[in-house]
Amino acid sequence: MVCMGVRQTTTRHRAKAPAALAVAALLLVPGVLAAAPPPQPPAQLTAAEVNAAVGKLDGIVRDGMERTGVPGVAVAVVYKDRVVYLKGFGVRHEGRSARIDPDTVFELASLSKPLASTVVAGAVGKGEGEGEGEGEGEGEGEGDEKIGWDDPVAAHLPGFALKDPWVTRNVTVADLFAHRSGLPDHSGDLLEDLGYDRDYILSHLRYEPLAPFRASYAYTNYGPTAAGQAVADAEGTTWEKLSEDTLYKPAGMDSTSSLFADYEAAKNRADLHVKAPDGTWRAQFVRDADAQSPAGGASSSARDMSRWLRLQLANGKLDGEQIIPAAQLERTHLPAIVSNPPQTPAGRTGFYGLGWNVSYDDLGRLRLSHSGAFALGANTNVTMLPAERLGIVVLTNGKPIGLPDAIAESFFDTAQHGKATADWLDLIGKVYAQQEQAEVSPTDYSTRPADAAAARPDAAYTGTYANSFYGPLTVASSGGELTMRLGPKPTTFRLTHYDGDTFSFRTVGENAVGLSGVTFNGDRAGKATRVTVEAFDETGLGTFTRE
Numbered sequence: 001m002v003c004m005g006v007r008q009t010t011t012r013h014r015a016k017a018p019a020a021l022a023v024a025a026l027l028l029v030p031g032v033l034a035a036a037p038p039p040q041p042p043a044q045l046t047a048a049e050v051n052a053a054v055g056k057l058d059g060i061v062r063d064g065m066e067r068t069g070v071p072g073v074a075v076a077v078v079y080k081d082r083v084v085y086l087k088g089f090g091v092r093h094e095g096r097s098a099r100i101d102p103d104t105v106f107e108l109a110s111l112s113k114p115l116a117s118t119v120v121a122g123a124v125g126k127g128e129g130e131g132e133g134e135g136e137g138e139g140e141g142e143g144d145e146k147i148g149w150d151d152p153v154a155a156h157l158p159g160f161a162l163k164d165p166w167v168t169r170n171v172t173v174a175d176l177f178a179h180r181s182g183l184p185d186h187s188g189d190l191l192e193d194l195g196y197d198r199d200y201i202l203s204h205l206r207y208e209p210l211a212p213f214r215a216s217y218a219y220t221n222y223g224p225t226a227a228g229q230a231v232a233d234a235e236g237t238t239w240e241k242l243s244e245d246t247l248y249k250p251a252g253m254d255s256t257s258s259l260f261a262d263y264e265a266a267k268n269r270a271d272l273h274v275k276a277p278d279g280t281w282r283a284q285f286v287r288d289a290d291a292q293s294p295a296g297g298a299s300s301s302a303r304d305m306s307r308w309l310r311l312q313l314a315n316g317k318l319d320g321e322q323i324i325p326a327a328q329l330e331r332t333h334l335p336a337i338v339s340n341p342p343q344t345p346a347g348r349t350g351f352y353g354l355g356w357n358v359s360y361d362d363l364g365r366l367r368l369s370h371s372g373a374f375a376l377g378a379n380t381n382v383t384m385l386p387a388e389r390l391g392i393v394v395l396t397n398g399k400p401i402g403l404p405d406a407i408a409e410s411f412f413d414t415a416q417h418g419k420a421t422a423d424w425l426d427l428i429g430k431v432y433a434q435q436e437q438a439e440v441s442p443t444d445y446s447t448r449p450a451d452a453a454a455a456r457p458d459a460a461y462t463g464t465y466a467n468s469f470y471g472p473l474t475v476a477s478s479g480g481e482l483t484m485r486l487g488p489k490p491t492t493f494r495l496t497h498y499d500g501d502t503f504s505f506r507t508v509g510e511n512a513v514g515l516s517g518v519t520f521n522g523d524r525a526g527k528a529t530r531v532t533v534e535a536f537d538e539t540g541l542g543t544f545t546r547e
Contacts, residue, residue: 060411071281073403103301120173150174179337183211225292302393481494
C-alpha cells in the first residue's frame with residue numbers, strides 16, 4: 001500500500017528533527033543500505049496463475065455475452081511481452097453472419113485517451129536516448145521536441161482561451177490531459193452533438209465557467225483534444241497524421257486510425273449497437289467522433305491493441321525498438337490529480353494521470369486502466385498491472401453496460417484468487433445504469449400536469465434568439481406546430497407543450513438524455529425575450545436572448 005506522510009506540527013515532534021536528520025544522513029553513506037527499492041513491487045502472480053486465468057477467459061466472455069446480449073467482443077491479453085490470448089466472439093452486425101475476429105476494427109471511444117497520451121509522449125520525447133529519459137520525464141530534455149508536457153497550450157494553439165486569462169496563459173498540455181484545467185465535466189460535448197467542428201468547439205471553451213485550476217478534477221473530451229491539437233500544430237501537422245507517424249506506423253498497428261473515414265471504410269468493421277425497448281440489440285446509429293479525435297476518435301483491432309499493450313508494458317519498446325521514450329511514457333502513468341477521493345477513512349484514493357486512470361491495489365501494485373463508452377453503441381476497456389507485465393484489452397460493439405470492464409475485472413480477479421470474487425457484471429452494470437439515470441431530467445415531460453396552464457400564441461415564441469456559446473436558436477411555427485433549430489446543420493427539434501411557457505423536446509446525439517425542457521421567459525410587446533434550454537444549461541450557458 002502507499003503510505004501518506006503525516007505533517008508533524010507539535011513541539012514534541014519537532015524536537016525529534018535532529019534524529020530524523022541523522023537517519024537521513026546515514027542513508028547517504030555508501031554501502032550502508034541496499035539499492036533503492038524498485039519502482040514496482042515484485043511480481044505476485046506466477047505464470048501458472050496467469051495461464052489458468054487465460055484458460056477461463058472464453059467462459060467469462062461467453063457468460064457475459066449471454067447475460068447481456070452484446071453482439072460482439074474481441075479480447076487480447078499480453079503477459080511478459082507475449083500475446084497469450086487473442087480472440088473474437090459474436091457478430092459484427094446483429095442479424096448478419098459476419099463474425100468478430102482479432103482483426104475486426106472497433107471504435108475505441110475514450111480508450112483513445114491513453115493512445116493519445118502515448119502519441120504525445122513520443123512527440124515531446126523526440127531525440128531522447130533509448131530509454132534514457134533526459135529531462136527526468138518533464139518533457140524538457142535535450143531532444144528535438146517542439147513542445148513539452150509543461151508547455152502552455154495557448155502558445156501553440158491559435159485562438160485557444162479559457163474564461164480566466166491567467167489560466168489561459170498557464171494551462172499546459174499535461175493539465176488538459178489530466179482533466180485539471182478547471183473546465184466543467186464534458187465541456188464542449190453538446191456543441192459536438194449539434195454538429196459543430198473541432199475548431200468551433202475549442203474556440204468556444206472560453207465561455208465555460210472554471211473550477212479552481214489544478215485543484216479540481218472534471219473529465220472532459222475537449223481538454224485532451226485541445227492539448228493534442230496544440231502538439232500537432234507545434235509539429236506542423238494534423239493530429240491524425242501525428243498519431244500515424246509517431247505511434248501507429250512504427251508500432252505496426254496497421255488497422256488503427258484516428259480518422260472516422262478509415263473506420264468507416266474498413267471491410268472488417270464492428271458496427272455500433274444499442275438496446276431497443278424490446279430488449280433486442282440494433283445497429284441504429286453512426287458515431288463520427290473526428291471533432292474529438294485525440295479524446296475519443298480512434299479505432300483499432302484487438303490485434304493492434306495487443307501490440308500497444310506490449311509497448312506500454314515494456315517501457316515504450318516493441319520488438320527491440322524504442323518506439324516511445326521510456327521517461328515520457330512513464331510520466332503518463334504517474335498520478336497527476338485526485339479523481340476519486342476516498343469515501344471512508346480506510347478507502348483508497350483514485351487518481352488520473354495523463355490519459356490514464358491510476359490506482360494502487362491491495363498489494364501496492366500500480367494499476368492503470370481506462371474505459372471507453374459511446375452511448376450510441378460502443379464500450380471498451382484496457383487494464384494493466386505493470387509490475388506483473390500483464391494487461392488486457394476488451395472491445396465491444398454494444399452501448400455501455402459494463403461488459404468490457406467486467407471481463408477485465410473478472411480476469412484479474414481469477415489470476416489473483418483463482419476465481420471472480422464478485423459478480424462484476426452486476427456491480428459495474430449498476431454503476432453505468434446509475435450514471436445514465438442521473439443525466440435524465442427530474443421532470444417527467446411525457447405527462448402534462450393535470451392543471452397545466454395554456455401556452456401563449458405561437459407568435460409570442462417565434463423568432464431568433466442569440467447565444468455566444470451555442471450560436472443562434474430559431475423558433476418557427478408551421479401547421480400549428482412549434483420547432484426550434486440550432487447548430488450549423490441546423491438540427492431541428494419539435495417542441496411539445498408541457499405547461500404555460502414550458503415545452504419539451506427530445507434530445508439527440510451521443511449525450512441524449514430523453515425529454516428535456518424549453519422555457520420561455522420575459523415579455524416585450526407580447527413576445528418572449530428569452531428562452532432557456534434545460535439540457536444545455538448545466539453550466540449556466542443554456543439561455544438564449546431574442547435578437
